[in-house]
Amino acid sequence: MKPNSLVRDEELRDQTTAERAGDLVVRPFQLFAQRQASGGLVLLGCAILALAWANSPWASTYEQLLHVPLSIAVGNQVLRLDLLHWINDGLMAIFFFGVGLEIKREFLVGELAERRKAMLPIVAAVGGMVLPALIYAGFNFDGAGAKGWGIPMATDIAFALGALALLGSRIPEALKVFLVALAIVDDLGALLVIAIFYTASIDWRGIAVIVAVLLGLWVANRFGARRAAIYLLLGLGLWAGFFMSGLHATLAGVLTALFVPARVKILPSALPEVIHRGADDIEAQDLDNDSDALHPDRVAIIGALDGSLDAATAPLQRFEHGGQPWVTYAILPIFGLFNAGVAIDAAVLRTLPTAVPLGIMVGLVLGKSLGISLASWLAVKSGLAELPEGSTWRQLIGTAFLAGIGFTMALFISSLAFQDSHFVREAQLAILIGSLLAAAIGISILLTTKATKTPNAQ
Structure with a gap:
């Protein structure tokens, strides 16, 4: 059976030579993307x-590319930004859209939906944001770089999870x-910051537009609008x-x-019956060969099934x-390419x-680790939360x-905190x-712990 598929190999039609050759080229990339x-x-x-x-x-071509001007015109209104700002203000809005979807899902059905399960990551995250900010403020109190206190608060989920995944089953799920x-x-904390x-500064005309569009979004949600184009x-x-607005x-x-x-x-409990009806309709047609797959009746039934699955x-x-x-494979890499280039x-x-x-460095390396660890210890010892199943304190x-x-979010916040290019370069390198x-120390600690077998370990 193919990965992520309900279809057995013997139920697939024979591939042509060209299709088999295409699979040989594409399959390694698919396997890589699934990791x-x-x-x-x-x-x-x-x-x-x-x-x-x-x-x-x-290096000069890199700097020139960052500042290539790009414009969008609607009637007499022209929005002109350089490439770096289009990436940081435009593409990253799509990244934050994904973050918003993730936050909503986690609070509805994920780890943050149950109070006791949610307490440990919430308390740990607060500790991991407050202590790095305090450490940074301690180094920069009343100095020219004081505005950068939000930089070491961030965690790059892609890199952090990637490091954990490299350790395989040694880490409990x-x-x-x-x-x-x-x-x-x-x-969520970084967004609030x-x-x-x-x-x-705030332009109240922009605030008026925000309120009007938020009302439109509320109406779309209330009336059950499901098309991506509406929300786009x-x-x-x-x-x-x-x-x-500013x-x-x-x-x-x-x-x-x-x-x-x-x-x-369509309620999950009703879905099997809907699928069975569609399967019965297809079976009643008694159509077998490739050309029958294009039969209007077959296409109509499959279209109805597709609509039901979508619903x-x-x-x-x-x-x-x-x-x-x-x-994962376009927006964040583009952001990294155009923000990590420190001379x-x-x-x-x-x-x-x-x-x-x-x-920044002490905040990321010691502030995050101590803040998360101490906050977690207090939460567990007070009975407010418990360690993740099968995990040890060392893990x-x-x-x-x-x-x-910190990487992605930290680089992003540094671009907001500092207007001085010297501070930006210092922050990027730090x-x-x-x-x-932080990655080297974390991986070293986890590599020296014994693999823990749990029912959920993969």
Whole structure:
């Protein structure tokens, strides 16, 4: 049977030579994409490429590409931004749309839906945000880089999960779920920080547009609108409103996601009967060969079945599943490619022992790990929560270090916190070094723990 398929091999028709050749080419890429670690590996590859490019003889082309102007005109209105801003303000709104869908799903049916299960990742995430911010503030109190306190609060879920996946069955499945839930709460905290603390000024005309579009999204949700095009158009309107208002435009992605319906039109209990009726109708036609597959009656029945399956799937689930590959293999790698290109020279290396880089590196490596570990210990010892099933404290501490891989969100917040290019370069290099150190320590701790067998381990 094919992976992720209900069809047995013997039920498939014989392939042509060209189709078999195509499978030989495509199959390795499909297997790679199915690996949990693959998204992190692609992102890592793009970050390495960016670093190599920015420190090569062609570094000037990298800088020139970042600032290529691109414009969109609607009537007399022209929106002109450089490529870097289109990526950070535009493409990343799609990333945050996916984050919003994930947050909503987790609170409805995931680890954050049950109070006792939710308490540990929530408490741990709060500890992992507060302590790094305090450490950074301690290094930069009342200094020129004080605004960067939000940078070490972030966790890059793609890299962190990729590192865990590389360790295989040595890590209990419950610990992976804990890290996902923690990162989602972490993302929610980062979004609040961006909205409240990294907004320079507010244009009330933009706020009026935001309110109007949010009303439209509420109406669409209330009346059960399920088409992606509706939420795409309203999401674009909301993005425009946020851009006009001065609030960061990526927040539009999260708010749009929260209005995507999580309801189905066909109850799960009724789905088997619907499928059986469709199967009976197909069997009654007695059509066998390839040409019969194009028979209008056959096409109509299969179309009706497809519509029924679509009605039995919540739009939230459908959008998240459909968008995830684009975010993982396109948007995040593009972001990494155009944000991780730090020109490493003697001048920037000399800044590492200064307040901003030290605050970021110590915050990511020690702040995240100590904050998460201490908050988790307090939650468990007080009876508020319990350790993930089959996990040890050593494994949780190793996972807490992996949460110090800040990368994507940390780079993003650094671009909001600093207008001075010198601070931006210092922050970028500190994020890369801090994330690498946190990853190395976390993986080392987890590699030296005994594999724990649990019913859910994979």
